[in-house]
Amino acid sequence: MKDAERSVRVTVTGNGPYLVAGRVRLSELTIATDAAGVSEQWIARDRPGEKATVALCRCGHSNSKPFCDGSHAKVGFDGTEVANRTPYLERAQAFDGPELALLDVEALCAFARFCDANGRVWNEVAETGDPEVRETFIHQVQNCPSGRLVAWDRALQAALEPHVEPSIGFIEDPAEGCSGPIWLRGGIAVVSADGEQYEVRQRVTLCRCGGSRNKPFCDGTHAAIKFHAK
Template sequence: MSQSNQQDEHSGPRIVVEQDGPYHVPGNVPLVRKVQVVSEYGEPLTWRTEGRIETNGDYLLCRCGKSAEKPFCDMTHLTESFDGTETADTDTTAERQKVFVGTGIVVKRDYTICCESGFCGTRSTTVEKMVADTADTAVRSNVIAMIERCPSGSFTYAVAADEPDIEPDLPQQIAATVEITSDGPIDGPLWVTGNIPIERADGQPFETRNRVTLCCCGRSNNKPLCDGTHRFPADE
């Protein structure tokens, strides 16, 4: 590969995980803030965009969870002895998915990348349980809507086993999310959309996906991916 081709390959939007440090985001990736909209019962329903966050085109996002300038990195990780060791698999989600076959829909789930955002269930049911009732097109439509709101891409779907997955049309951007819990709003993961390449600190790429949630609390056991640990109190 020529030097010019190598430069072109690395000039577009991407996210590079720095060793025990922040996410380096070159390529003018838009950064926004999104807040969960929940029902009167606390069930996540959708996302509300609360504006764009100004950047300089090439920026660093906090990964340790201790920055005073979130979502940006302020180098606090250097004084907090942050261990950002990456343990998430770099194979494909297709290798890990469990498949649920319904009527007119095939639901797939990779449990290893779930971020516990809660869009896949209500107080009375879950997507997995609803699959059995998808002969009812209203149920099927609701299952599709719930899957498409899953920020991590843990849930995907196709209309038949031999058909490709259908993905929501999402922009290339990163969202600093806020989740609504019974104890009030909390910082959620960084939600990456639009098939932005993500690269490990050692240069190895992760599977490029339309929906990815990255840990920004510093406590995930599946770094750099979010595993929902931020929803539980930190051990002091």
């Protein structure tokens, strides 16, 4: 995480774009669903090239999405940040299982719906003494892009997170007929417009439709307004 903080950083600009500093892989991440429409897996497609600095649209109006083209100034975008800065563990509600707990900060939900499969993770956690359920449970939780949900090892007092290199993904959600948020993976630091760094987490989703009421983070509004980035 410390290496990621030093090498890749996203700065929120006042009523403007996200400025990404550091070379980082960019990709399009599509939510693939099963026949019943339940989120099942991520399909990744890399975007060409890595740039040392890039400006990403957060107003939702750029004609060059996911990159900024200055439209925020033309539309009078209000990007005021209102997100709670209390650390995740101080906000999380815990649901206990035999060895694992499910931690949940509902306000961070980005509506990717991986939590709904197999009877929903809030019910599954009680059955994680079964190795098969445990594996499925961890997989579903780790697929939550916003980090709303965390699988917590009670003995180790630590989150179960996969090791991934820092990357930035742009979510597409065909089942909902919309484009989703910007997904930061691998502990990328986010700095507010006032210069304060938010808590670094392994999974974070940033609003790119412009409508979130939890800016700079996604709150699922993109699905309600059927935001399209293409």
